[in-house]
Amino acid sequence: xxxxxxxxxxxxxxxxxxxxLQKQLLRIVIGTALVSHGAHLTILTMGxxxxxxxxxxxxxVENYTDPLPQALILTSIVISFGVTSLLLVLAxxxxxxxxxxxxxxxxGNDYE
Amino acid sequence: xxxxxLLPFIIAIFIPFLSKWKxxxxxxxxxxxxxxxxxxxxxxxxxxxxxxxxxxYNWIPSLDMNMVFHLDGLSLLFVLLISGIGTLVALxxxxxxxxxxxxxxxxxYFLIFMGSMLGVVLSDNIYVLYSFWEFTSLSxxxxxxxxxxxxxxxxxxxxxxxxxVFGGLSLLGSLVxxxxxxxxSSIQQxxxxxxxxxxxxxxxxxxxxxxxxxxxxxxxxxxxxxxPDAMEAPTPVSAYLHSxxxxxxxxxxxxxxxxxxxxxxxxxxxxxxxxIITLCWGSYMAVRQTDLKGxxxxxTISQLGMIMAMLGFGTxxxxxxAMFHILNHATFKGSLFMVAGIVDHETGTRDIRxxxxxMNYLPMTATLAMIGIFSMAGFPLPFLNGFYxxxxxxxxxxxxxxxxxxxxxxxxxxxxxAVFGSIFTFVYSMYFFFGTFRGKSNIDELPKKPHxxxxxxxxxxxxxxxxxxxxxxxxxxxxxxxxxxxxxxVYGGDAAKEIYFWHGFNLPLIMSxxxxxFGTILALTISRWRTVYNFVPGILSMNxxxxxxxxxxxxxxxxxxxxxxxxxxxxYMKLILVAIVGVSFTFFFLTGGxxxxxxxxxxxxxxxxxxxxxxxxxxxxxxxxxxRITAILILGVVGYGLSMLFIIYRAPDLALTQLIVExxxxxxxxxxxxxxxxxxxxxxxxxxxxxxxxxxxxFGLLITTVAISAHSSKWFDVISSYFVDNSxxxxxxxxxxNVILVDMRGLDTLFEIAVLGLAAMxxxxxxxxKNKKEE
Numbered sequence: 001x002x003x004x005x006x007x008x009x010x011x012x013x014x015x016x017x018x019x020x021l022q023k024q025l026l027r028i029v030i031g032t033a034l035v036s037h038g039a040h041l042t043i044l045t046m047g048x049x050x051x052x053x054x055x056x057x058x059x060x061v062e063n064y065t066d067p068l069p070q071a072l073i074l075t076s077i078v079i080s081f082g083v084t085s086l087l088l089v090l091a092x093x094x095x096x097x098x099x100x101x102x103x104x105x106x107x108g109n110d111y112e
Numbered sequence: 113x114x115x116x117x118l119l120p121f122i123i124a125i126f127i128p129f130l131s132k133w134k135x136x137x138x139x140x141x142x143x144x145x146x147x148x149x150x151x152x153x154x155x156x157x158x159x160x161x162x163x164x165x166x167x168x169y170n171w172i173p174s175l176d177m178n179m180v181f182h183l184d185g186l187s188l189l190f191v192l193l194i195s196g197i198g199t200l201v202a203l204x205x206x207x208x209x210x211x212x213x214x215x216x217x218x219x220x221y222f223l224i225f226m227g228s229m230l231g232v233v234l235s236d237n238i239y240v241l242y243s244f245w246e247f248t249s250l251s252x253x254x255x256x257x258x259x260x261x262x263x264x265x266x267x268x269x270x271x272x273x274x275x276x277v278f279g280g281l282s283l284l285g286s287l288v289x290x291x292x293x294x295x296x297s298s299i300q301q302x303x304x305x306x307x308x309x310x311x312x313x314x315x316x317x318x319x320x321x322x323x324x325x326x327x328x329x330x331x332x333x334x335x336x337x338x339x340p341d342a343m344e345a346p347t348p349v350s351a352y353l354h355s356x357x358x359x360x361x362x363x364x365x366x367x368x369x370x371x372x373x374x375x376x377x378x379x380x381x382x383x384x385x386x387x388i389i390t391l392c393w394g395s396y397m398a399v400r401q402t403d404l405k406g407x408x409x410x411x412t413i414s415q416l417g418m419i420m421a422m423l424g425f426g427t428x429x430x431x432x433x434a435m436f437h438i439l440n441h442a443t444f445k446g447s448l449f450m451v452a453g454i455v456d457h458e459t460g461t462r463d464i465r466x467x468x469x470x471m472n473y474l475p476m477t478a479t480l481a482m483i484g485i486f487s488m489a490g491f492p493l494p495f496l497n498g499f500y501x502x503x504x505x506x507x508x509x510x511x512x513x514x515x516x517x518x519x520x521x522x523x524x525x526x527x528x529x530a531v532f533g534s535i536f537t538f539v540y541s542m543y544f545f546f547g548t549f550r551g552k553s554n555i556d557e558l559p560k561k562p563h564x565x566x567x568x569x570x571x572x573x574x575x576x577x578x579x580x581x582x583x584x585x586x587x588x589x590x591x592x593x594x595x596x597x598x599x600x601x602v603y604g605g606d607a608a609k610e611i612y613f614w615h616g617f618n619l620p621l622i623m624s625x626x627x628x629x630f631g632t633i634l635a636l637t638i639s640r641w642r643t644v645y646n647f648v649p650g651i652l653s654m655n656x657x658x659x660x661x662x663x664x665x666x667x668x669x670x671x672x673x674x675x676x677x678x679x680x681x682x683x684y685m686k687l688i689l690v691a692i693v694g695v696s697f698t699f700f701f702l703t704g705g706x707x708x709x710x711x712x713x714x715x716x717x718x719x720x721x722x723x724x725x726x727x728x729x730x731x732x733x734x735x736x737x738x739x740r741i742t743a744i745l746i747l748g749v750v751g752y753g754l755s756m757l758f759i760i761y762r763a764p765d766l767a768l769t770q771l772i773v774e775x776x777x778x779x780x781x782x783x784x785x786x787x788x789x790x791x792x793x794x795x796x797x798x799x800x801x802x803x804x805x806x807x808x809x810x811f812g813l814l815i816t817t818v819a820i821s822a823h824s825s826k827w828f829d830v831i832s833s834y835f836v837d838n839s840x841x842x843x844x845x846x847x848x849x850n851v852i853l854v855d856m857r858g859l860d861t862l863f864e865i866a867v868l869g870l871a872a873m874x875x876x877x878x879x880x881x882k883n884k885k886e887e
Contacts, residue, residue: 001714005757006819008724012750014812015731017689021682021804023796026788030734030747033777037754042815044761046822050714054762057839057846064848065762066832067839071852073766075864081773082871085780089875092784101789103681 005045012038025091025101032087036080040073113167113181116153117234120146120227124220131216139215140206143222147198150230154191157183162597166236166300175239176297182236185597186367189435190233190360192594193442197356198226200572204450205348207568208457218258218346225251229357233364238287238297245283245329248358249276255353256345268341271658275338279328283365286321289314299368306372319373322365323382330362332420333390334654336413343405347453350405355412355449356442363416363438366423367431371604374426381518383424388529390417395536399543399638404452404462407544408445411488414533415441418505421526423602425508432599433504439595440497440583444484447576448544451481454569455548460559464544469553473562476570478549480577487580489541489631490534492624495584499624506530506620531623538631543638686807693810696818706817709824720760727753740788744781748774765849 012034019031052063055070095101123146131139157165164184171178183191202222209215228251231244249272257269291297293312294305302309309315326332331339342354353359366383373379394414401407419441422434454477455470456462471478486493490502509530512523555562583590588610600606634641676687700706730749737743751774758767796804835848835856843851853861 001716001720002823003710003713003820004716004721004724006816006823008727009819010812010814010816011728012731012812013815014808015735017808017811018735018804021685021808023682024789026740026743026785027734029781030743033747034731034734034750037750038815040766041754041757042819044758044763044766045819048712048714048823049761052762054764055836055848056764057836057848064836066830067835067848067852068832070763070766070849071857073763074769074849074853075860077766077769077773078864079867081777082868084777086871086874088780088784089878092787093878093881095788 002045002049005041005049009038009041009045012041023103025095025103028103029084029087029091033080033084036076036083040076043069043073043076113165113183113234114169114179116150117179117181117227117230119150120223120230124223124227127220127223128216131219134211134215138206138211139219140202140209143219144199144202144206146223147195147202147226150226151192151195151199154183154188154195157188158192158593160592162188162594164601171240176237177239178237179240180236180298181234182300183234185594185599185601186364186435187233187601188594189439189598190357190364191230193360193439194226194229194233194357197352197442197446197576200446200575201348201352201356204351204453204569204572205346207566208348208453209346214258218255221251221254221258222349222352225255225353225358229361232361236299238291238299238302241299242280242284242287245325245361246277246280248353248361249273249280249329252276252342252353252358255349256342258346258349259344262344264341265344268338268344270662272338272342274662275328275335275658279325279335282321283325286318286325289318289321303369303372306375309372310375315376316378319376319378319382322369322373323386326362326365327386327420328362329365330359330416330420331390331413332362332386332417333393333413336390336394337654337658339413340401340406340409343403343409347405347449347456350408351446351449351453354409355445359412359416360419360438360442363419363423363434366420367434367602370423370426370431370602377519380424380426381522384421384526385424385522387417387419387421387424388526388533390414391421391533392529392536393417395533395540398540399536400642401540402464404455404464404467404544404548405449407464407540408449408452411537411540412441412445414537415445415488418530418533421530422505422508425512427508427511428599428603429504429511430508431603432595433501433508435595435598435602436504436591437501439590440487440501440580443576443579443583444487444498447480447573447580448484448488450569450573450576451477451484454565454573457569458560458562458565464547466554466557467548468551469549469555470562471549472553473555474549474564476564477573480570480573481545481549483577483580484573485541485545487584489538490624490627492621492628493584495581497580497583497587500584500587502534503620503624506623510619527623531626534623534627535630535634538627539634539638542631542635546635686803689807689811693807693814696814700817700821705821707821707824717760720757723753723756723760740785741782744778744785747781748778751777763849765847 016031016034016038019027019034022028022031047066047069050065052065053061055064055067057064091101094106098106100106123142127139127142130137130142162185164182166183167181169179169181202219205218205222209218225248228244228247232241232248235241235244253269253273256272257265259265260269290302290309293309293314294302296302296305309318312318328335339354339359343350345354370379391414394410394412394417398407398410398414401410415437419434419437422430422437425431452462454474455467458474458477459467459470461467483496487496487498490496490499492499492503506527509527512526591610676683727750730746730753733746734743734750737746751770755767755770755774758764758770835852839845839848839851843855845851845855
C-alpha cells in the first residue's frame with residue numbers, strides 16, 4: 001500500500017507543480033494546496049501505515065501507530081491553511097488593483 | 113603586543129566622532145600620535161641583544177586560530193617601517209589634506225590599513241595572517257578610491273582590488289595546503305617541518321600559489337599593472353601604501369617562507385627571474401612616463417623587482433642586501449613621493465612636460481629631492497644609502513654559483529640584466545629631477561604660482577632624507593641594531609655583514625660606473641629616444657588583457673543574468689525546480705540512495721484504491737477544467753479524500769482537522785473566486801506546455817522515489833516509543849498526538865498559533881487597506 005500512496009503523493013505533487021507554473025493566480029493557489037496535500041501524505045507514508053492501533057492510549061493495547069509524523073502533519077495542516085488563505089486574499093487584492101490575474105503581466109516596476 | 117596591533121583599529125572607531133571638529137582640530141593629528149606610540153613601543157625591542165619574542169592570545173582555539181604574534185628580526189624591521197613611515201605620512205597628510213575633505217573617512221581607512229599591516233607582519237598563525245592580508249587589500253581599495261567622484265580613482269581602486277584579492281585567494285589555497293600537510297597553523301612550526309612540505313607531491317602547486325599571492329601584492333611583472341593606476345590615491349597614501357609598506361607585504365611573505373622554500377631550485381628560478389624581469393621592465397617603462405607619480409610608481413615596481421630578485425638568490429649577501437634595501441627604499445622613495453606631492457600641491461600639476469626650473473621657487477624641496485634621487489640612482493657618494501644596497505645587489509648577482517639547466521642560464525644572465533635595469537633607473541631618476549627642478553621654467557603656464565611649501569609639509573620628507581644621509585654615513589649603526597637580525601631571521605643562520613663604502617676597485621664598482629656612464633648619455637639625449645620608448649610597449653600591455661577580461665566579464669555576466677532574470681516568476685520557478693530535480697537525482701544516482709523494500713508493506717484494500725483513484729482523477733481535473741467553481745470543488749475532493757485516507761491510516765486527529773480545514777478553505781475559495789477573472793483558455797505554446805509537464809512529472813517522480821526510499825530504508829531507531837511511554841506519565845493525556853502538540857512540542861504549537869495570527873492580521877489589512885487610486 002505504501003508504494004501506491006507514494007505514487008499518489010507523487011501525482012499530487014506533479015499536478016500541484018503544474019498548476020504552480022500557470023499564469024492565473026487562482027491556479028497558483030490551487031497548486032500550493034495540492035502540493036501541501038502531497039507533502040502531508042508523503043510524511044505519513046514515510047512511517048509505517050496501519051502498523052498498530054490509533055495513537056490513543058487504551059487498556060490492553062501495546063502496539064500503536066507512530067504518533068510523531070501525525071503531530072508534525074497536524075501542525076503542517078494548520079500552517080498550510082494559513083498560507084492558502086493569505087495567498088487567496090493576496091490574489092484577490094492583486095487582481096482587484098491591477099485588473100489582471102495574469103502573472104506574466106505582474107512583473108514589478110522598471111527599477112528592479 | 114596585542115594592544116599595539118589593535119590600537120589603530122580601536123582608535124579608528126573614534127575617528128568619525130573626532131572628525132566632527134575637523135575645522136578646529138585636524139583629525140590627522142590623532143592619526144600621527146597612534147603610529148608614534150606604536151613606533152616607540154616596538155623601538156624598545158631594538159638593540160644588539162635582540163631575541164625573537166612570541167606572544168599568544170587565544171582567539172578561536174578550537175579552530176586552531178589564535179592571535180600568535182612572533183616578533184623576530186624580519187617582523188621588527190617591518191613594524192618599525194610601518195609605524196615610523198606611518199607617523200611621517202600622517203604628519204604630512206595633516207598639511208596635504210584640507211579640512212574640507214572627508215577626513216573622517218580617510219583616517220579610518222588609514223588606521224585600518226596600519227593595524228592590518230602590523231597584523232600581517234607579526235602573525236605566526238596563517239589564518240590570522242591571511243585575514244590581515246585581505247584587510248590590507250580592502251583598505252588599499254578604499255584609499256585609492258578616496259576621491260570617488262573621479263572615474264580614474266574608481267577604476268584604479270577596482271583594479272588593485274581585483275588583482276590583489278585574486279592573489280590573496282591563491283595565497284589562502286597555498287596556506288591551507290601547508291596546514292593540511294603539516295597539521296599546524298603556525299608558520300614557525302611549518303618551517304621546522306619543511307621536509308614534509310618540500311617532499312609533498314603538491315609542492316609545485318603550493319609554491320606557485322604562494323608566489324602568486326606575493327607577486328600580485330608586490331606588483332611583480334606581469335601583475336604590476338594595478339600599481340600605476342593606484343597613483344590616483346592621495347599622495348600620502350601612495351607614499352605609505354604603494355611604496356613603503358603594503359607593496360612590500362609580498363616581499364615579506366616571500367622572506368617569511370624562504371627558510372622553507374629556498375631549498376627548492378624552482379624557488380630560485382621563479383623568484384629571481386620574475387624579480388629581475390620586473391626590475392628591467394619597471395625601470396624601462398618609468399622613462400616614458402610623464403606624470404611625476406607615474407615615474408615613481410614604475411620606479412617602485414622596478415625596485416620591488418630588485419628586492420624580490422635578491423630574495424630569490426637566497427645567498428647570504430643577497431638576503432642581507434634585500435633587507436637593507438627594503439629600509440633604504442622606504443626612506444628615499446617615501447620622501448620622493450612626498451616631494452611629488454609638494455610639487456603637485458604648489459604648482460597644481462604633476463605633468464613633467466609642463467614643469468621645469470622649479471629649483472628657484474622650491475629650493476628646499478629641490479634639495480631634498482636631489483639627495484633622494486641620487487640615492488635612488490645609486491650614485492657613488494659616501495652619504496647615500498641607496499649606493500650601498502645597489503652595490504651589494506651587484507655583488508650578489510655576481511656571487512651566484514652556476515648549476516645546470518635553467519638555473520645556470522639565469523646565473524649568467526642576471527648580472528647583465530641587473531646592469532640593464534639599473535641604467536634605466538639612473539635615466540628616469542635624472543629625468544625626474546632635472547625635468548622638474550632644472551631647465552627652462554615656464555611659470556606662467558602653470559595652474560598655480562609656485563612658492564615654497566609650508567614647513568609642516570617639509571618636515572616628513574626632511575626626516576626621511578636625514579635618515580638617508582645618516583644610514584649613508586654610519587651604516588653600521590643601523591646594521592648591528594636590526595638589519596642583521598632581519599637578515600638572520602630570513603637566512604636561517606648568522607647573516608651578519610659589514611657595510612663598507614670602499615671595497616676597492618672591483619667588479620661591482622665597474623658595474624656601477626658603467627651604469628652611470630651609459631645612464632648619463634641616455635639621460636642627456638633623452639628627447640632623441642622618445643620614439644623608441646613609446647614604441648615598444650602597448651602591444652605587450654597587460655592592461656589590455658585586464659581591461660578586456662573585466663569588460664567582457666561584465667558584458668557576459670549581465671547578458672547571462674538578464675537571460676534568466678527576465679521578470680517572469682514562472683521561469684524562476686522552473687529553474688529552481690529543474691535544479692532541485694537534477695541535483696537530487698544526481699545524488700540519488702551517485703550515492704546509490706534508492707531503496708525498495710517490499711517485505712513490510714501494509715495490505716491493499718479496495719476502499720483505499722477507490723479513494724486513491726478518485727484523488728488522482730480530481731487532481732488532474734484541476735488542471736484540465738476551465739471553470740473556476742469546478743476547479744475549486746474538485747480541489748475539495750482531493751482534500752476530503754486525504755481526510756479519508758487519514759481515517760484509514762489510524763490518524764483520527766488528522767482526519768478531523770483536515771475535514772474542518774478543507775471545509776473552511778473551500779468556503780474561502782468560493783468567497784474569493786467571484787472577484788477573480790475566469791480561468792478560460794491559457795493560450796500557451798505547445799512547447800511550453802510540454803516543458804511544464806516534463807518538469808512537473810520529474811518533480812512528482814522525485815517525491816515518489818524519495819517516499820519509497822525513505823520507507824524502505826531504516827537508518828535510525830524509531831524514537832516514537834518515547835512518546836508512547838511518556839505520554840501519560842509526563843503529559844497526563846491518553847491522546848499521544850495531542851500530548852506531543854500541546855506539551856512536548858508546546859513551543860512549536862505556540863509559534864504555529866503566532867503564524868496563524870500573523871496571517872490573519874495580514875489578511876485583514878489586505879482587505880481593509882485602501883488603494884490610493886480608489887480614494
